[in-house]
Amino acid sequence: MKPSTRGKKPAxxxxxxxxxxxxxxxxHPVVIYPFRQPDKLQDLEHLYExxxxxxxxxxxxxRPITVIDCKTxxxxxxxxxxxxxxxxxxxxxxxxxxxxxxxxCQMWYTGLGAAYERGARSDIYWLIPGDFNYGxxxxxxxxxxxxxxxxxxxxxEQDLSIxxxxxxxxxxxxxxxxxxxxALLYTWFPKEAxxxxxYTERPRSEFFAIRHQFLGExxxxxWYGYEQTxxxxxxxxxxxxxxxxxxxxxxxxxxxxxxTLSSAMQQVERTxxxxxxxxxxxxxxxxxxxxRYRQLEAESEQVRGTALTLLERLLx
Amino acid sequence: xxxxxxxxxxxxxxxxxxxxxxxxxxxxxxxxxxDFNHWNPSAHPMQRGPDGAWTARxxxxxxxxxxxxxxxxxxxxxxxxxxxxxxDQGQRVSLIAVS
Numbered sequence: 044m045k046p047s048t049r050g051k052k053p054a055x056x057x058x059x060x061x062x063x064x065x066x067x068x069x070x071h072p073v074v075i076y077p078f079r080q081p082d083k084l085q086d087l088e089h090l091y092e093x094x095x096x097x098x099x100x101x102x103x104x105x106r107p108i109t110v111i112d113c114k115t116x117x118x119x120x121x122x123x124x125x126x127x128x129x130x131x132x133x134x135x136x137x138x139x140x141x142x143x144x145x146x147x148c149q150m151w152y153t154g155l156g157a158a159y160e161r162g163a164r165s166d167i168y169w170l171i172p173g174d175f176n177y178g179x180x181x182x183x184x185x186x187x188x189x190x191x192x193x194x195x196x197x198x199x200e201q202d203l204s205i206x207x208x209x210x211x212x213x214x215x216x217x218x219x220x221x222x223x224x225x226a227l228l229y230t231w232f233p234k235e236a237x238x239x240x241x242y243t244e245r246p247r248s249e250f251f252a253i254r255h256q257f258l259g260e261x262x263x264x265x266w267y268g269y270e271q272t273x274x275x276x277x278x279x280x281x282x283x284x285x286x287x288x289x290x291x292x293x294x295x296x297x298x299x300x301x302x303t304l305s306s307a308m309q310q311v312e313r314t315x316x317x318x319x320x321x322x323x324x325x326x327x328x329x330x331x332x333x334x335r336y337r338q339l340e341a342e343s344e345q346v347r348g349t350a351l352t353l354l355e356r357l358l359x
Numbered sequence: 360x361x362x363x364x365x366x367x368x369x370x371x372x373x374x375x376x377x378x379x380x381x382x383x384x385x386x387x388x389x390x391x392x393x394d395f396n397h398w399n400p401s402a403h404p405m406q407r408g409p410d411g412a413w414t415a416r417x418x419x420x421x422x423x424x425x426x427x428x429x430x431x432x433x434x435x436x437x438x439x440x441x442x443x444x445x446x447d448q449g450q451r452v453s454l455i456a457v458s
Binding site for chain 1: 444445451454456
């Protein structure tokens, strides 16, 4: 059932979502707590001001979930200021979900999975990455727009709403996507890659909202360990789901979480691995699939090699 | 969509005025179509300015809407739009958030 809309007045300069009524679904915010801790708490303080508002609007939002890696929790325990923020603010406005995670994607999987178990058919799930500069003026502006993502899912009956941030051409995320992600996507899934590019230049975006049924399918099919946004976009295109892209602003990730050359290389390698797995899954019943796979693998190796060379030149 | 005037009207508090500009100087007719007018080409015809740009100012309900410019029967995306989606016919269209 499509959630109905109702007009609401902004709260403290940030609009609250327009969906909410007895029959409509609720929005489940899932915050991914930064793996590495910033020196200043300013960005997290602004983020959790928004989370507090979401938590207060119980007609529209389910209780927010904050996912914290257990390794992060151990580090926080040694920092009184951060520990106090966690205990007084984060746990007050959200349910903390601690998990041993190998990477951020596993944190997504853990948080979205937990929210899904609490959810219902009409619900929307909203992923909110914690490691961005929400304390800056542009970051605060982005915070005031992020809620558009789940609202677009609800109001326009979209299965997946991708948030796109503006980055400079020299930004590592942009470089990884241009020379790595899209180049590999065009190798393994050329038709779908063209379709994805019609929506977004950021197929690995950390900002998105997803509808209950589609999330359920993704959770049950997600044995791919990483690059979940790419996987979701591919499935959405392959299954002709309703996808939308929405510009959320000029936000930057925090210096603590920025990509080093090594990290950029790892992300390209992981993307290739997940695309290979997905391709095999979709084609292994077809005659002659292994020969085609070998051919694509050879092309993919060249693409990956070129991407790594370019990243080495641009990020070193 | 290029401007966002945060005007509210006492009789229609959930309506806000928005200006739209379409740069299609060669077009003979341009209209604004979207969820808000049921994609009806005659609902919001755009006016041609001296510089060749087509403009329209309409009141839109609070929320999120899909829209496009219909220039001589050709659907055009708004390069200034906040987002992209598809309409019920599967065509790419623009997104606007009205708050």
